[in-house]
Amino acid sequence: MTPETEMDNKNSSTVKKGGAVGRKWMFLSILLGAIALGLLIALIVVATNQGEHPAQPAPQSLPPWVDGQVEDQIDASESPNPGVFHDLTRTELLSLQEYLYSDNASDLNLVRLENASLGASYVFVVDLLPLNKTEVLEHLDDNGPTPVRRARVVVFRGDKTPPVVEEYIVQPIPNPTRHELFELRTRRNPIPFAYRPVGHAEFVELYFALFQLHVDVGDILKESLDAGFADCGAKCLTFYPHQISSAILGADIRKIWFEAYHNVPYFGLHPTGFMFLAQVDGADRSKFAIEKVIYSGRTFGSVQEFKTAYQNGTVTKIKLEFPKVDKNLFSTLNFRGDEKPSKRAPQVVEPDGKRYTLNHRQVKYMDWQFDFRMSSLTGPQLYNIMYGKDRIAYEVGLQEIAVFYSGANPATKFSDFVDSGVLLGIYSKSLIPGGDCPETATFIPATFLGELTEERQTNERAFCLFEQNTGVPLRRHLSYTVSEGGFYGGAMDNVLILRTILTLANYDYIIDFIFHQNGAMEVRALSTGYIYTTLYNQAENKYGFRLHDNILASLHHHMFHFKVDLDVLGTSNRYETLDIETEDVDISEETGNPGDKYNQIFYTKNLKNTETEAAYKFNFDTPKYHIIHNNAEKTRFGVPKAYRIQMNGMSKQTLKENSGNEATIPWSRYQMAVTKYKYDEFGSSSPYKMFDGRSPVVNFQQYIDDNDNIVDQDLVLWLAMGVHHIPHTEDLPITPTPGAHLSFALLPYNYFKEDPSMTSPDSITIVHKDPTNPQDGVVFRRYHNATGRPTNVNLPSDNLSDYEDNPDLVLQSRN
Numbered sequence: 001m002t003p004e005t006e007m008d009n010k011n012s013s014t015v016k017k018g019g020a021v022g023r024k025w026m027f028l029s030i031l032l033g034a035i036a037l038g039l040l041i042a043l044i045v046v047a048t049n050q051g052e053h054p055a056q057p058a059p060q061s062l063p064p065w066v067d068g069q070v071e072d073q074i075d076a077s078e079s080p081n082p083g084v085f086h087d088l089t090r091t092e093l094l095s096l097q098e099y100l101y102s103d104n105a106s107d108l109n110l111v112r113l114e115n116a117s118l119g120a121s122y123v124f125v126v127d128l129l130p131l132n133k134t135e136v137l138e139h140l141d142d143n144g145p146t147p148v149r150r151a152r153v154v155v156f157r158g159d160k161t162p163p164v165v166e167e168y169i170v171q172p173i174p175n176p177t178r179h180e181l182f183e184l185r186t187r188r189n190p191i192p193f194a195y196r197p198v199g200h201a202e203f204v205e206l207y208f209a210l211f212q213l214h215v216d217v218g219d220i221l222k223e224s225l226d227a228g229f230a231d232c233g234a235k236c237l238t239f240y241p242h243q244i245s246s247a248i249l250g251a252d253i254r255k256i257w258f259e260a261y262h263n264v265p266y267f268g269l270h271p272t273g274f275m276f277l278a279q280v281d282g283a284d285r286s287k288f289a290i291e292k293v294i295y296s297g298r299t300f301g302s303v304q305e306f307k308t309a310y311q312n313g314t315v316t317k318i319k320l321e322f323p324k325v326d327k328n329l330f331s332t333l334n335f336r337g338d339e340k341p342s343k344r345a346p347q348v349v350e351p352d353g354k355r356y357t358l359n360h361r362q363v364k365y366m367d368w369q370f371d372f373r374m375s376s377l378t379g380p381q382l383y384n385i386m387y388g389k390d391r392i393a394y395e396v397g398l399q400e401i402a403v404f405y406s407g408a409n410p411a412t413k414f415s416d417f418v419d420s421g422v423l424l425g426i427y428s429k430s431l432i433p434g435g436d437c438p439e440t441a442t443f444i445p446a447t448f449l450g451e452l453t454e455e456r457q458t459n460e461r462a463f464c465l466f467e468q469n470t471g472v473p474l475r476r477h478l479s480y481t482v483s484e485g486g487f488y489g490g491a492m493d494n495v496l497i498l499r500t501i502l503t504l505a506n507y508d509y510i511i512d513f514i515f516h517q518n519g520a521m522e523v524r525a526l527s528t529g530y531i532y533t534t535l536y537n538q539a540e541n542k543y544g545f546r547l548h549d550n551i552l553a554s555l556h557h558h559m560f561h562f563k564v565d566l567d568v569l570g571t572s573n574r575y576e577t578l579d580i581e582t583e584d585v586d587i588s589e590e591t592g593n594p595g596d597k598y599n600q601i602f603y604t605k606n607l608k609n610t611e612t613e614a615a616y617k618f619n620f621d622t623p624k625y626h627i628i629h630n631n632a633e634k635t636r637f638g639v640p641k642a643y644r645i646q647m648n649g650m651s652k653q654t655l656k657e658n659s660g661n662e663a664t665i666p667w668s669r670y671q672m673a674v675t676k677y678k679y680d681e682f683g684s685s686s687p688y689k690m691f692d693g694r695s696p697v698v699n700f701q702q703y704i705d706d707n708d709n710i711v712d713q714d715l716v717l718w719l720a721m722g723v724h725h726i727p728h729t730e731d732l733p734i735t736p737t738p739g740a741h742l743s744f745a746l747l748p749y750n751y752f753k754e755d756p757s758m759t760s761p762d763s764i765t766i767v768h769k770d771p772t773n774p775q776d777g778v779v780f781r782r783y784h785n786a787t788g789r790p791t792n793v794n795l796p797s798d799n800l801s802d803y804e805d806n807p808d809l810v811l812q813s814r815n
């Protein structure tokens with residue numbers, strides 16, 4: 001959806017309210033459209049909906065591929081009796097609100113969300129609070145009582161002096177009776193107001209505060225940029241916000257650079273070079289101010305100074321034309337070329353229906369089982385990942401997505417987006433069958449409550465779940481010749497994938513959790529979407545290429561952080577590396593020449609004793625395996641049954657430690673860190689990271705620096721992945737994913753006595769009917785019980801005549 005269409009929606013819905021109001025909202029929508037980040041969506045809800053809006057699709061509008069046959073095994077609804085890992089349901093959120101606005105919570109002084117304003121106390125966002133793991137495991141494994149679920153409520157206290165952010169625990173869910181400050185050793189609370197995530201109420205007030213800009217320089221912008229913010233018709237400007245960290249400002253104050261773009265699809269590729277720095281500190285908008293203006297590459301100390309310089313002719317005037325919006329505009333996603341008759345692409349077919357089940361938020365697939373949820377703050381989270389009877393991981397989830405830019409101008413230079421600062425999960429919207437997920441996928445909703453979603457909001461297609469034939473063998477061997485035995489055995493790598501895509505402003509991040517039939521699990525992150533660009537200017541050449549008439553795209557570093565609370569055969573685990581070293585061995589006996597040496601590799605075991613020893617920075621010179629195991633659980637040969645972590649998305653954080661914003665993402669220093677499980681180290685990031693660099697509310701480095709012993713402890717792995725991106729013309733109009741698949745895998749390692757996929761129904765074996773008479777032909781066996789043959793599929797099922805006529809096609813038939 002483009003900012004423009006959203007604006008149209010909004011205008012049509014607000015016109016009724018009268019001209020002045022309509023105009024006000026239009027300006028605001030432009031501002032917010034730019035602020036993008038989904039705030040606009042929230043605003044539309046404010047403008048059009050009062051109170052609750054029902055879940056969108058009724059049962060009859062369920063996707064057709066969820067047919068009656070599988071309905072009983074695919075239930076994507078919220079559970080009426082949510083288990084310990086289940087997100088807060090719509091009903092629970094309603095009772096939570098009733099409590100929060102009741103007299104029993106009067107000390108919070110909350111106004112309802114529709115009346116949220118900078119100077120008020122209001123609920124910014126609600127999330128499920130992580131439960132006590134000990135109690136959850138007792139509940140799951142030993143019939144212990146069901147732990148009480150609790151809500152984490154982030155409240156903006158604009159009503160306090162000084163204003164602050166407070167986080168509360170509200171419990172018990174579903175019928176709360178009490179609330180208390182969420183106080184943890186590892187997290188500051190209350191939190192400085194300047195560190196709070198950007199919100200919708202803030203931008204409403206910004207509109208009023210900044211309207212003077214339109215009054216002062218509206219005519220100049222019209223003349224120079226052929227556009228404006230207000231009364232602009234089809235030629236409007238929109239703004240991209242660049243939050244400036246306190247680490248850069250050297251003080252806990254709140255400033256945002258706003259960069260103006262022509263508001264066409266997609267605005268991010270139409271910068272104008274006009275920017276201003278707004279001081280938006282505190283809860284009193286009358287103190288907001290514009291401190292700097294950049295125009296034509298020059299910086300001015302005030303709007304007035306810019307205006308005078310423009311008028312007295314001492315500044316080089318830019319003359320931009322508003323882009324012509326038509327089918328050929330380079331920044332649109334309109335289909336290019338001629339539509340011509342074409343065959344359809346291959347598709348996923350489930351010839352016998354689904355092979356997985358979904359029971360609310362619990363999935364079963366082959367030997368796998370797991371629960372999952374969508375945290376409004378940190379996005380997709382998986383829990384209690386079981387393979388057969390064994391728990392492999394207690395928790396695997398996204399922690400943070402960050403992208404750090406560089407540039408000559410201050411807006412780009414200081415653009416270090418740490419995206420949970422705009423919240424992650426709430427932007428899991430509208431997965432498209434056939435585009436984002438196979439048509440066969442099951443779509444699963446997620447519900448949120450907060451200021452940005454305004455009331456309770458359900459994203460109907462937050463997740464998709466599907467099984468897919470990867471087209472790659474999971475394993476195979478062909479012993480073609482009779483003398484080698486004459487047999488074939490193999491299986492396709494058919495996998496179950498739980499996917500979500502988070503659209504964070506211009507970028508779209510695809511997050512996949514992949515379950516293989518050999519006991520391996522993978523997590524994959526991909527980035528696509530629009531690149532961020534700035535007006536071409538020679539000073540920027542060092543930071544990127546000129547990609548189109550007016551634009552240059554700056555280089556940047558995408559980074560992802562994941563938590564993996566692995567529990568290998570219990571919670572008493574060790575982290576060991578198998579270090580690959582080289583040795584010179586004496587081979588004089590073999591060669592007969594005294595002193596002859598032969599160089600080869602061998603491994604040594606290296607037990608990691610403490611958290612600092614376990615903080616891993618990749619080194620090409622010291623190849624190693626990373627193994628997690630329970631020292632009491634060994635194979636009959638005395639080898640620890642382990643899981644191995646394979647990292648395929650590592651990237652080097654090259655910034656100086658603790659300089660500028662690097663301080664807020666210390667997790668990016670390590671490709672993997674292993675820490676002792678502690679409740680109060682439940683997450684590596686916080687929603688305050690866009691601003692808190694000077695004094696991070698959560699400092700992941702401390703999780704390591706307390707240097708706990710990690711031998712025979714409950715261990716948590718923290719995995720960072722990333723990719724540097726120097727944009728190029730093929731990133732226009734949007735960045736493609738090939739070559740940027742970042743992933744890590746959890747692989748069984750001496751855990752099973754053999755590859756568990758040997759029992760997979762997807763196996764194929766071929767042997768001679770009679771090994772002593774190979775010319776008699778072959779037996780081709782599959783291990784599912786389904787009959788019937790899909791058309792146009794190149795496989796023999798009940799008809800083996802090809803192989804009967806020509807067994808040499810698979811196995812040698814003559815000695």
Ligand SMILES: *[C@@H]1O[C@H](CO)[C@@H](O)[C@H](O)[C@H]1NC(C)=O
Nearest residue numbers: 098099102103104175176177
């Ligand atoms: C408020 O507290 C009173 C007394 O504890 C209780 O009876 C009432 O149900 C509570 N109201 C809400 C909305 O929780």
Ligand SMILES: *[C@@H]1O[C@H](CO)[C@@H](O)[C@H](O)[C@H]1NC(C)=O
Nearest residue numbers: 051110111112113114115116
């Ligand atoms: C919002 O504020 C207006 C004006 O003060 C008031 O009339 C209205 O009842 C408030 N809405 C809610 C839901 O509290």
Ligand SMILES: *[C@@H]1O[C@H](CO)[C@@H](O)[C@H](O)[C@H]1NC(C)=O
Nearest residue numbers: 132133134135136678679680
């Ligand atoms: C978790 O629960 C266990 C058992 O009830 C208790 O001993 C422990 O203190 C709890 N931990 C936290 C962080 O509350």
Ligand SMILES: *[C@@H]1O[C@H](CO)[C@@H](O)[C@H](O)[C@H]1NC(C)=O
Nearest residue numbers: 304305306308309310312314
């Ligand atoms: C033009 O305006 C600028 C900025 O206000 C000022 O510094 C400069 O002296 C002015 N020059 C002339 C010639 O008026």
Ligand SMILES: *[C@@H]1O[C@H](CO)[C@@H](O)[C@H](O)[C@H]1NC(C)=O
Nearest residue numbers: 351352783784785786787788
């Ligand atoms: C295959 O076997 C399963 C389990 O016995 C059964 O439920 C299913 O109906 C069978 N399918 C066919 C196509 O025979």
Ligand SMILES: *[C@@H]1O[C@H](CO)[C@@H](O)[C@H](O)[C@H]1NC(C)=O
Nearest residue numbers: 796798799800801802803805
């Ligand atoms: C098997 O395939 C052969 C050749 O394609 C065909 O002539 C024959 O009728 C088929 N038999 C059956 C049972 O489908």
Ligand SMILES: [Cu+2]
Nearest residue numbers: 527556558725
């Ligand atoms: Cu990029």
